[in-house]
Amino acid sequence: MTSSSTLPFPAGAAGATPTPEQIRRAPKVLLHDHLDGGVRPGTVVDLARASGYDGLPETDPDKLGTWFREAADSGSLERYLETFSHTVGVMQTREALTRVAAECAEDLAADGVVYAEVRYAPELHVERGLSLDEVVEAVNEGFREGERRAREAGGRIRVGALLTAMRHAARSQEIAELAIRYRDRGVVGFDIAGAEAGFPPTRHLDAFEYLQRENFHFTIHAGEAFGLPSIWQALQWCGADRLGHGVRIIDDIEVAEDGTVSLGRLANYVRDKRIPLEMCPTSNLQTGAAASYAEHPIGLLRRLHFRVTVNTDNRLMSGTSMSREFAELVAAFGYTLDDMQWFTVNAMKSAFIPFDERLAMINDVIKPGYSELKAEWLFRQTAAATAVASDSSPEEG
């Protein structure tokens, strides 16, 4: 351990506790969401029927949604990932990809997400003859359509795509080149995903070095199902801009009984360099990376001022949304609107779009949105105080 300090006051000790409705309306920023992990259950059923995919475990949308949540609740990342065969199985045509992407943008906007980076692995969508380029174009078309629908519904969202390469496969260089081809057309970054144990990020070093030479951005799933070596490789060998999950950084932090905290060299590096952590609490509970919301490392990491962000990972498999992730954290840690704003500004600062555009989102959308919600809260407090005061004043005789 290389440095120690005392834990600052818990976040959320006083201030505006958001209501569920305010959590939904609050502007939110999502950096880690898988397109094939967020399909509407009804859409999986429709697409399976239309394409002749007969492998679904349930054909009633409600039952299918429950099946995904329960099957993903397996305690292991490998078993969690098996459930994706059904969504990927029905996402093999242009129309299917466009529809899923449009609905994704629509659903996120309805949940109050104003900026999202949504990832998918093009190599998983070529079983029926689409080229990698056609996959990207179909998804882009869907995101633009979803943004349009959100505007028509009186909302707003901007969606950027991250192209994922599967870490057990050997197509990362090809996918990195695909991302560069589309860097000015909807693709804002690159990622690797899939089973982590046994597939270290350095397997894909060529792709990462290529992307660095191209001045491009990438995140790496690391420190989810495997620990510190994976995080260390992702940062110090591969040059990741952000960490997908990164929860295991907690293994490099010690909290003594008296509240003294010691960070190891890697944890210090992550905090000093403001490396964004894309945390996905519900997903981590399902894969066994954390035992409960209250015990999730996000609580400690937020108190220690790591660059923490809140994400959904897979809305279908986790039965979640940005609002639900925040509601769980509010319940577990007493987070306030100020905490929500802090997580949201962190996420916007860490996005892969240009600096001036991130700044504009923070100043024109995020801060005014939270100010409005905090003003509502103050108004409620004042109204409640006035009501108490008049209740306790002596009755006129």
Ligand SMILES: O=c1[nH]cnc2c1ncn2[C@@H]1O[C@H](CO)[C@@H](O)[C@H]1O
């Ligand atoms: O939390 C995760 N960890 C690692 N891989 C994941 C996670 N969620 C989804 N995928 C994998 O990423 C692919 C492309 O979206 C999915 O098909 C799934 O295999």
Ligand SMILES: [Zn+2]
């Ligand atoms: Zn993920």
